[in-house]
Amino acid sequence: MPTTQAPTNWAGNITFSAARLHHPDSVDELRRIVSSADRVRVLGTGHSFNRIADTEGDLVNLDRLPHRVETDPGKSTATIAAGMRYAHVAQALHAEGFALANLASLPHITVAGACTTATHGSGSDQRCLAAAVAGLELVGPDGEVTRIGRDEDPDRLNGAVVGLGGLGVVTAMTLDIEPTFDVAQWVWTGLPLDRLDDSFEEIFGAAYSVSVFTDWRSGEGVVWLKCRTDLPGPPDPGQPWLGAHPANRHHHPVPAMPPLHCTEQLGAPGPWHERLPHFRPDFTPSNGDELQSELLLPRESASAAFAALRGLGDRIAPVVQVSEVRTVAADELWLSPAYGRDSVAFHFTWVPDHDAVIEVVAAMEEALLPLGARPHWGKLTTAAPERILSSYDRAGDFARLLAEHDPAGKFRNAYLEGYFPTG
Template structure:
């Protein structure tokens, strides 16, 4: 077996075998015969959530299913596809996904399984668009759960612990155009009194800071074409920008306020280029939106511990959802994301300091990124965890899809 490493190169998967079935039927047989197995997506996880010492299965060999149902405004997407694989197809049929993450390189199934998101006070995370989920369960059965079914709200953000997702049905909206503009040098003392106003000023707003000083380096404003222009108390950038200081903006999406299709503007990065910094680690912590200013103020007091190992920090907003293991479960959320240098021993002390500073706000870490929160601290922050455990026991009584990560955080 060729060595399997994650996107960042900080994790080598420990699986004894990797399967690549070419049909759902073959996948069902692989799962049925395995004692322990996990699905492997685009390897964009920075921790062991997708790892297993047993067997892994990749879905890239399955047929690339993208089926738009115009009457129901839904799209059925195969489990092996990335957002970059489906955007144009959906747009050509007059529809759009309501939001996208920063990177179109990530798989739809993996992003939804871990609660990944974009930005916008009115936009829930990517998982909230899921209206149906098709799973190969422990005995090799193909099971479909739809919104409203018992257990559906627990299955969408499932961390791969319920089965192998072979397809998802996603809600669509009418296609739309987006204009993107970047502003620079927004002092924190200007941001804080107007925080809600600024993050609500457009369809999607992202704030970037390197924590070198009390200032937001860049404000990325993505407004729907025709949406009113709300003034931002910062200077417009005089050209394209990359979020990471000093990096070329060639890999970034168009920022000149020229309208373009949603799938070319909502992500920060182009699908044909290396996303973000490339050579990096990532952490992210979600807090109640009402605590945003207090939490950012707390981080400002420890910026000297953050900046030396940081590439960039991004602050985004996400609407609440009802998915049991979503970090945005039942609370409008502000997500504070850290892109680190690729040096785990140097980064972990900074992560611990951040977790300590954010502790009063009960942060929920992104399931697929680097965190050190103890399981006993994290579990009570998910009030539906007992219901998820019951669902997992019903769908996977032998624990075929569990791994050391899920055992530690979900089932111990």
């Protein structure tokens, strides 16, 4: 039975306008809901900060669909129920001796919700999570199930994976997997921000996944290194490194928050899914009381972006809880912010004061958009849709893909209409 109580997103800054919220417990029930609705969107775990998941029609949550994780060792893939959270998929894969290449900062989010916004982790050789998708199963507007596979139609798949929820309800996904691996995590404090600029490649090449946290005013950063134990080791934790010092206690990215919420550090090796995210699945990730924005730039713009952000440090620091710098490898997914270019990502966890924050986001975007910045699809931005889409070569192809999969606009909402107006 659908409910009519208006849900909010995880951060509580969005109240959805849906007339009904459904939790189907089978794909057949989902197909009936979709085929009889006028307007439908899926709500994942609601970890986006804008109206991307919203609708005035029927909102569908897939949390009651049966879990499914079927590995195919011959093809190095696993087919999973797309509404599952990464935490559950990762545990099941690890139990069978497999791993995903990378994870985001939190494992709480659904695989479909994360991939459709091009969610990413860090790693100079690591692409966004959606790049691991080898196939999708979608319930289309008439309730029919279609499959898009990399082997059959790689270009269409590249268009569909980061689909902003507009192509239909993704019920299953086939993901690339690899043998499971261990990761050890070290934190280094007191990195002079000048070193972040002049030793950028060395810092981000020092481990499989690297994050640098700062407020852009203190002149210092905290470096998190996630090192695969089967790859060459990290800097010697017995020595200072680039002016930073190894931490002798656990850290949380947000200085005021308890480190208990975070994955194990101090170099203790553990399975990939218990180290690659910053946050443990059974604790609140980040702060919970926050807003977020993020911009991805070509890696060659890193130095100019550092200068711009340090120039804005006195405006950023009073409203930021923490900012994180990561790297993301280039991919071919039409709407991925890392499409066609190795990228540096600037994430901001802000205080939950929309008016104060949005002024600073606007100032930052004015400085970084000319350097090629593309905003994260699931976070706050002040940039006009036309300006954002002008940096995506395949935006026109995506508009055609949307029209082909959903000619009557059943899966459209105001967010999508702002970027890809009907007709």
